[in-house]
Structures are given as C-alpha cells and as structure tokens.
Amino acid sequence: MTSQPVPESDPASAQFFAALDEGRLDLLRCRQCGTAHLAALVCDACNGTVFAPEPASGAGTIFSFTRTYIAHHPAFADRLPYCGGIVELAEGPRLFAPLLGDVPFAVGAAVAFEPQRAEGRGIAAFRLATSG
Amino acid sequence: MSARLDAAIVGLGRAGLTRTDTRAAAELARLAVIAAADDAGVIATAVDGLVICRSGGATDATLGLDLQRALGLRDLKLNRIALCEGASALAAIHTAALAVATGMANHVACVFADAPITPGTRMRTAFGRQKTGIGMEGLRYTAGLFGGAAVHALSAQRYLALHKLGEDVLAEVAITTRAWAGLNPDASYRKHLTHEDYWAARYVAEPLRLFDCAAPVNGAIAVIVTTRNRAADGAQPAVSILAYAEGHPGAPDRSGFDRTLTHGGAIAGRAMFAATGLSPADIDICELYDAFSIMPLLALEAYGFHPPGQARDAYADGAAQPGGSGRPINTGGGHLSGYYLQGMTPVAEAVLQARGTAGERQCERNATILVTNEGGRLDYHAGMILGSAEQWP
Ligand SMILES: [Zn+2]
Numbered sequence: 001m002t003s004q005p006v007p008e009s010d011p012a013s014a015q016f017f018a019a020l021d022e023g024r025l026d027l028l029r030c031r032q033c034g035t036a037h038l039a040a041l042v043c044d045a046c047n048g049t050v051f052a053p054e055p056a057s058g059a060g061t062i063f064s065f066t067r068t069y070i071a072h073h074p075a076f077a078d079r080l081p082y083c084g085g086i087v088e089l090a091e092g093p094r095l096f097a098p099l100l101g102d103v104p105f106a107v108g109a110a111v112a113f114e115p116q117r118a119e120g121r122g123i124a125a126f127r128l129a130t131s132g
Numbered sequence: 133m134s135a136r137l138d139a140a141i142v143g144l145g146r147a148g149l150t151r152t153d154t155r156a157a158a159e160l161a162r163l164a165v166i167a168a169a170d171d172a173g174v175i176a177t178a179v180d181g182l183v184i185c186r187s188g189g190a191t192d193a194t195l196g197l198d199l200q201r202a203l204g205l206r207d208l209k210l211n212r213i214a215l216c217e218g219a220s221a222l223a224a225i226h227t228a229a230l231a232v233a234t235g236m237a238n239h240v241a242c243v244f245a246d247a248p249i250t251p252g253t254r255m256r257t258a259f260g261r262q263k264t265g266i267g268m269e270g271l272r273y274t275a276g277l278f279g280g281a282a283v284h285a286l287s288a289q290r291y292l293a294l295h296k297l298g299e300d301v302l303a304e305v306a307i308t309t310r311a312w313a314g315l316n317p318d319a320s321y322r323k324h325l326t327h328e329d330y331w332a333a334r335y336v337a338e339p340l341r342l343f344d345c346a347a348p349v350n351g352a353i354a355v356i357v358t359t360r361n362r363a364a365d366g367a368q369p370a371v372s373i374l375a376y377a378e379g380h381p382g383a384p385d386r387s388g389f390d391r392t393l394t395h396g397g398a399i400a401g402r403a404m405f406a407a408t409g410l411s412p413a414d415i416d417i418c419e420l421y422d423a424f425s426i427m428p429l430l431a432l433e434a435y436g437f438h439p440p441g442q443a444r445d446a447y448a449d450g451a452a453q454p455g456g457s458g459r460p461i462n463t464g465g466g467h468l469s470g471y472y473l474q475g476m477t478p479v480a481e482a483v484l485q486a487r488g489t490a491g492e493r494q495c496e497r498n499a500t501i502l503v504t505n506e507g508g509r510l511d512y513h514a515g516m517i518l519g520s521a522e523q524w525p
Contacts, residue, residue: 007270016268037386039268044384064293064392066285067338072278081335084275086286092387096271107293123274 003118004075004098013039015053020122023115025056027091036091058113059090060126065105075118087111087126100127134407139229140363140521141355141371143172143241144483148351149318149471151249158195160352161245162202168354173367174239176203179356181210181240183227185220187474187507195245209237217507218421219378220244221475222514226376228357238358244476245352268385277337280423281345283509285337287392288426292339294393295441299339303330304447305425306343306468311453313465315493320347321469344425346467353476355483363521370521371486374410374500377403379513396513397434397504404517405436412437415517416497417485418459419478421506422466431504432461435515460495475505475514486520499523 009017016039019026027036032048042049065085071077083099099105100114110129115122145167147160155163161184169176182200197211210231214224221244228240265273277283288302307330313319325343333342363370379399383391405411412435420428432443437459445451451458464470464481471477482501484490498520505514 004276005264005270005273007265007267007274010267013267035386064286064290066277066282066289066340067335068276068282068285069335069337073273073276076276082276084272084277084282085289086385086392088387094385094387094391095268096275096277098275107290124271 002074004123005073006118006121006123012041015039017122019053020115020124021120023122025058025113025115025124026053027056027089027093028052029054036089036093038093038095056113057090059129060087060111060113062086062099062105062107062109062111063088063094064107065099095124098123098125100125103128136375137229137373138233138359139357139373140360141225141373141483141518142358142363142366142368143168143170143174143354143356144480145169145171145354146318146351146480149349149473150351151320151349153247153350154251155247155350156194157245157247157352158199158202160247160350161195161199161243161354164245164352164354165199165203165241165243168241168356169239171368172239172356172358174356177205179203179205179239179241180208181228181231181237182208183210183224183240183242184213185224185242185244185475186213186215187217187220199243210240216514217512218423218474219505219507219512219514221479222376222503222505222516223378225355225357225373225479225516226514229373229376232357232359238362240357241354242357243352243354244473246473247350248348249350281340282337284424284426285340287430287510288339288424290390290392291426291429297441297444301429301444302339302344302425303327304444305422305428306330308447308450308452309422309462309466310343310469311450312460312463312493313469315454315491316464316470319465319470320349321465325469340424340426343468346423346472347469349471349473351471351473353473353480355479360521360525369487371483372519372521372524374517374519374524375404375407376514376516377407379403379515380511382511392510393430395430395434395510397431397515400513400515401435404515408517410500410517415459415500415502417463417482417495417501418461419464419482419485419501419503420462420466421475421478421504422462422468423472423506425468427506428461428466430510431506435502454493463490463493463495478503478505482518486518488520
C-alpha cells in the first residue's frame with residue numbers, strides 16, 4: 001500500500017516538519033509581536049525574525065473542507081470518499097490537513113489534532129472534537 | 133482617469149479546441165499564431181514580437197521561446213514567456229500592449245496552448261497529477277487535495293457556509309453558462325442542461341459537481357496586438373484595450389484573513405474603474421474566468437457588481453442567460469461548457485463580442501467588456517476592460 005504524500009520541508013517549515021515527524025504539533029511564536037505561525041522566517045505581521053517554538057494546543061476549527069470522490073493518488077484509492085480541508089488552530093495559524101472519520105463535517109466545527117505516521121514521516125490529521 | 137495605452141487587439145486565431153486533437157501544444161500554438169495573423173490581415177512574418185503564456189497547470193512544457201523558429205520568424209524585437217499561472221493570458225496581452233505602445237514592436241502575438249488529454253487519459257484526472265510538494269503548501273497533497281477542483285471546492289464550501297447559501301447557487305452558474313454554450317459552435321458541451329441533469333451529476337469535490345468544473349480540451353488561442361492607428365487599417369474591427377490591472381492579495385494563512393475568498397478583483401477593479409472613469413454599471417458584458425463555478429461569483433462580488441454573498445442575483449431567473457434581463461456573463465460557454473484554455477478562453481469570447489461577430493450569441497450592447505483571469509487558488513488575478521473600437525476609437 002502506498003502512503004499518502006508528505007512534503008519535504010523548506011527553510012521556513014523545517015522546524016514544523018521536524019516536530020511533526022516526532023509526533024508533535026509545534027508553533028513558532030514571534031518574539032516581537034506574539035503572532036503564532038506554523039512556518040516562518042520573517043513574521044508577516046511585524047517583520048520580526050526571532051521565534052520561539054511552543055507546542056500547539058491541538059485544538060482547532062474547520063475553516064473549510066471538501067469530500068473528494070476521485071483518488072488522484074494511490075494512497076487514497078481505498079478510502080474514497082475522503083475528507084480534507086483547512087484547519088484553523090486555536091492559536092490562529094491554518095494548515096491543510098486530512099479530516100478523519102466518516103462523519104458529517106461543517107465549516108466552524110471543532111476538531112482536535114491526531115498525529116499519524118506514513119513511512120517514518122509525521123502527519124497532522126484532525127478529527128471532530130468530542131463534545132463535553 | 134489616466135491615459136489609455138495605444139494598443140488594440142486585431143487578430144484572433146484558434147487551433148484544436150477539442151478533446152480528441154492529438155497534436156502537441158507547440159504545434160497547436162504555431163497554428164494559432166498563423167491563424168491570428170491571417171485573421172488580422174497581416175502575413176505571419178510581420179509578427180515581430182511573441183509572448184507565450186505559461187502556467188504551472190499547463191501540462192506540455194515543450195512550448196517555449198523556440199516557437200519563433202517553428203514559425204520561421206526572424207529578427208523578433210520581443211520574445212518572452214508570461215508566467216502568472218491562470219492570469220498569464222491577460223498579463224501577456226498587457227506586455228504586448230506596452231511593447232507596441234512604446235514602439236518596441238509593431239505586431240505582437242500572444243499565445244496559450246495546452247494538450248492535457250492524451251489517448252488513455254481519463255478526463256477527470258487530466259489536471260490532477262500526482263504531486264508531493266514542498267513546505268506548508270505541500271500539505272494539500274497530504275490532505276488529499278489534488279487538482280484545482282479540490283482547492284476551489286474549499287472556497288465554494290466556505291462561501292456557501294458563510295453566506296448560508298445552498299448548492300443551487302452553483303447550479304445557476306453552470307446552467308446559465310451552458311445556455312450560452314448552446315449558441316457557440318466551438319463549445320465542448322452544448323446540450324441543454326436541466327436542473328435535474330445538474331443534481332444527478334456526481335460530486336468531484338463537494339460542493340463542486342461535474343458541471344461545476346471546466347471542460348478540458350487540447351488547443352491553442354493566439355491574439356495579435358498592435359497600435360490603434362495600425363488597427364484601424366486591419367482586416368477585422370479592432371478591439372480597444374481600455375484598462376488593465378492586476379491584484380494579488382497575498383492573504384496570510386491565519387485567523388483575521390481569508391485566503392479562500394479574498395479575491396484580487398477588488399484591487400484590479402478599483403484600479404481599472406479609476407483609470408477609465410467607468411463603474412460596474414457601465415460594463416455591458418462579463419467574460420469571467422470560470423474553471424470552477426464558484427469563481428465568477430467571487431469575481432462579481434470583488435469587482436463590486438454585487439455585495440458579498442449576493443452574486444447569485446446576477447443569475448437569478450436566467451438574468452445572465454441569452455435574452456435575460458441582466459448582464460450577459462460568459463457568453464461563449466466559458467470554461468465550464470466551452471473549453472478550458474485558461475486565461476485565453478474569456479479573451480477570445482470578448483474579442484468576438486467586441487467585434488460584433490459572435491453569431492447567434494452576439495450581445496446587443498458590447499461597448500465595454502470585463503475580462504478576468506485567475507491563477508493559483510485565487511492567489512493571482514488580472515483584469516482587462518475591452519471595448520469595441522467603434523465606440524472607443
Ligand atoms: Zn511578529
């Protein structure tokens with residue numbers, strides 16, 4: 001079975017992917033203005049260049065999502081239809097992420113980080129947060 | 133108001149435009165340039181400038197600067213590639229307009245060609261090839277979001293949720309566009325599209341169904357740009373370039389911004405309306421980039437035709453259809469039912485409408501035509517207002 005593709009890191013995202021490969025979802029907090037980023041060399045809010053890594057809460061909401069019915073990659077062929085989307089973390093940054101579970105998703109629904117692994121690499125997936 | 137560039141579109145050439153054409157993109161491009169020169173009434177060797185539109189989405193990378201040699205063109209004064217993803221066509225035409233207006237070249241050909249369909253290609257995978265990607269943007273593939281449909285579905289899903297709208301908003305776009313395609317012999321899909329047909333079609337990526345996605349073809353379109361003086365002596369009625377502007381929002385991927393819905397048309401529209409003294413009410417026809425049905429809705433709102441969430445009014449009760457009560461939109465069938473040649477699709481239709489040679493689908497009022505081009509996932513935008521030279525000499 002083919003694993004789903006995981007991107008190579010670039011300089012801005014090196015810290016993010018290194019942490020994710022160890023199962024952690026980390027933020028980069030701008031030391032100057034406090035804006036949270038997932039990947040940054042320069043803060044686009046204040047031009048600051050010093051960041052402190054910190055663990056993300058793992059809580060977020062669905063910014064948008066789609067249920068896809070066509071597998072463009074063999075890794076998705078046996079899980080059709082599947083959901084992917086954009087998750088907005090409670091701390092502010094957004095990322096593309098797989099949405100797990102055969103459940104109805106909605107824009108604005110609360111989700112929680114669920115680490116996954118594929119061929120030694122970490123994946124930041126999310127699942128609907130259980131209420132209460 | 134600012135001075136208009138001394139430039140006009142005088143030739144339009146097409147090659148292929150079918151799903152069964154087997155010629156390579158470079159050959160289709162060559163034929164389209166020759167056809168455009170012929171249409172303009174100039175011999176092909178009179179072309180002294182070439183601008184080739186390039187997009188990361190176009191599959192045949194063999195179309196390059198050596199198109200010059202394939203065309204047998206000597207002593208070119210301009211030869212370059214315009215690379216602005218789906219906005220490349222208007223960017224290329226603007227480069228050509230600057231070149232002729234400044235005397236750098238006299239007849240500049242702009243061409244886009246693509247041949248995504250090879251024997252054995254399944255239509256639905258023509259633009260969704262496997263990728264892994266780099267950095268945060270590459271996570272789209274980890275999330276299973278391959279191809280343009282998946283990322284534009286995210287815009288559509290959020291748009292409908294934010295404005296509490298149903299998928300019928302998208303259906304009206306698809307149905308209106310198909311009604312125009314029925315009057316265009318070059319369109320891929322011309323059969324009347326009923327609401328039943330629309331709802332019976334499968335989803336590609338929710339909320340986008342089959343009829344919300346562009347019709348891929350193998351083909352090429354070229355235009356010839358020259359000065360207004362030369363244009364007046366051309367074989368065809370000239371098409372005036374009234375304004376051009378780009379808008380690239382660069383919205384960050386974090387709270388407080390919305391990269392799925394922020395549309396560069398707001399920036400480009402402000403600039404073009406200020407430059408011309410026109411307002412949305414003065415636009416007779418819209419030729420909007422519609423690779424996915426959500427795109428014209430967002431463009432109409434960004435340009436100020438409708439407040440956010442209300443662009444559906446443009447399509448209500450068939451208003452934008454042939455003979456409708458509103459402003460005609462995508463009168464050749466657009467990408468959805470016509471053919472997907474990126475930014476050149478709306479350009480070609482605008483040229484025919486401005487000339488008054490669009491046949492059965494010719495609109496009565498054609499003085500001002502808005503053309504839009506979109507690239508990336510609403511990252512890159514270009515707009516142009518074209519007009520009939522009769523009314524804008
Ligand atoms: Zn900062």
